[in-house]
Amino acid sequence: MKIGIICGHGNGDPGAVSPTFGSEADFVRKLAPLIKKYLSEYAEVNILDTSINWYSYLQSNYFDFSEYDYIIELHGNAGAKDHGGNGKTTGIEIWVTSLEQAITVEQNICKAIEQFGLLNRGVKVCDFLVITAIKKQGVSSCLIENGFIDDFDDMKLISDNIEEYCKILARSISEGFGLKNKEDSSADENGKYVIQCGAFKEYANAKRISDKINSIGYSNCISKINDYHKVYVGPFKNYETASEVSANLNKNKIDNYVLLNN
Ligand SMILES: [Zn+2]
Known part of the structure; x- marks a missing residue:
């Protein structure tokens, strides 16, 4: 299985900005290589060109995504306006297009991140430009809002435990697809x-x-x-x-x- 990772924003567009934790564009570019590191235990993983702002690029260009089986687009959310930290997270949410048939993998990611400590805002549907362009080529895709950039608690929890966060995210994707660890060929548990x-x-x-x-x-x-x-x-x-x-x-x-x- 081949999985692609797209980093949101970039190429001059910082996305949301936190006074303490910096920009959304930089944040997701820190997550991507770590997610790749852990997900590579289960699948072939490629980070798509991070110098490209894919949202802008795909408005006027075609890109062939068909070599991939699944693509995740990484973002951070905004709107919490909790710069000081109120002791509560605002949470993770994942968006899929209305063309997506199944959302079990995305639900699995949300559940795993909930265990990690972020509020689970669930899987939602919206035909965002990048994931729709991908899905129209027959490739499953989702947009992950990795916590709120403007929520101190969200960003502190992820930043302080960034390796663990990315490991859990990678595991939940591989689990969702039933991928085996490349180094572990033991049989799966009983399923229906x-x-x-x-x-x-x-x-x-x-x-x-x-x-x-x-x-x-x-x-x-x-x-x-x-x-x-x-x-x-x-x-x-x-x-x-x-x-x-x-x-x-x-x-x-x-x-x-x-x-x-x-
Ligand atoms: Zn964004």
């Missing part, structure tokens, strides 16, 4: 749904599909049932996640269908 990716008389044919799925980063196994070697991805706890992975497999030209895990 699996994805079958073909049934083959010849083991070699099943192995070829299995290898291809491994190269994308999904945990899978080959089971011999009634003379057929069947390739399974998963299991998954919920149907929406299985469907999202199924769509990514289709995109990589691997025929598959979701079924109940018996």
